[in-house]
Amino acid sequence: MMILSPAELSSSEAERLRAFERQGHDALAKSYHAFFAAVTALATDPLFDDVHLHRGTRLLDVASGPGALTAEAANRGARSVGVDLSPRMIELAQRLYPTIEYREADVEHLPFPDHTFDAVVCAFGLGHFPRPELAVAECVRTLSPGGRIAFSWWGDPSRQRIQGIFRDAIAEIGVSAPLDVPQGHNVFRYSNSGEFLQLLDGAGLTEVKVTEHAATYFVPDTETLWRGGLGSLVLTGAVIRKQDQATQGLIRTAFERCASVYKSADGLNLPIAFKIGSGQRPT
Template identity: 85%
Template sequence: MFDAVVCAFGLGHFPQPELAVAECVRTLAPGGRIAFAWWDDPARQRIQGLFREAIAEIGVTLPKDVPQGHNVFRFSDSDEFLRLLRGAGLTAVAVTGHAASFFVPDTETLWRGGLGSLVLTGAVIRHQDHATQDLIRTAFERRAKVYKSAHGLTLPIAFKIGSGQRST
């Protein structure tokens, strides 16, 4: 049994989040604490937002061979996040929002980083032909210019931390 369990930005990747959280709670000692971090809505979490908006602008949809799961932004909604934690039997449940800035030297770095780390979004882009990828990239770069700063790009990011305690 553990006194604490922490999961940083994995929640949206679990195919069955309710089962995953229940399993994490099961491993907690009575009175143990748990915390999950997950991204806020893409309108406030601009790294994901820039990519998603560029894809939508071009009208690209998810390719059939990319696995489809639950809505990865479900827990960007505080009420859904709270419902998940309470549903796992936790007490003293809370969800708090946090905001910060992310600095990246240029759009090329952001583009490559996003393609390499945004699993579903990157897969959607990589499954397109080169002409469509170029259209997405042009839309992405135009949108990213809004965040140009003296240091490159300064992007707002936001995330939530949901926490709770196993009853004693």
């Protein structure tokens, strides 16, 4: 299912994916915050380390979601701003962290002058961007000379088992993505370190590197994982929700079997793998 290609999307395909992502994250903002924000927080410290965050750093958090990373940067003394495509995510972030600045914005058209920031970070937004080369170039535009940028993205689903369990279950049943779910965009393109390095090199960055990170995330039971995943994973969740009840039941049965591998006496211990790609704008 979901055969994917790294080829650049047309303008109309890019806009279709952008609208799908905006609507999907609007619909899931609260449930994403309740379940998945804690998973994405695993990348916070490595992202900050790679951009050399310190007191006074002017930092832009792209695809800021519910806003926790932006707020944590401010807690550490940075002058941080968050932007997100989803207005509901921005509303939620502003409510959760009322003293932090958040703006609704598309990553290809950031509302800031050239050289505004010392650092740009993006936690797990990269694979959602319709045209990642344009997105990275626009982020670099806002960086001061010598500024640093860092993106996190997931490892292969075989090693990132929250998404992986769902995708394995879908593949086992053999369902296809419905026609109204955008196709032709490779969500896991940057799970490949070579592709990730090529993206950053192509943006004209120096000191480019991609580092591997692994962790284990605890979920108390499969029901929590099922509900949390469907309430957080926009594309994968849409594929499941748009099936009929009988097919959803088959996917759930396969999901339970795939998840059982990670059961312990207390719950599920799920392997999480992600990468961080980083670089510096030339001085």
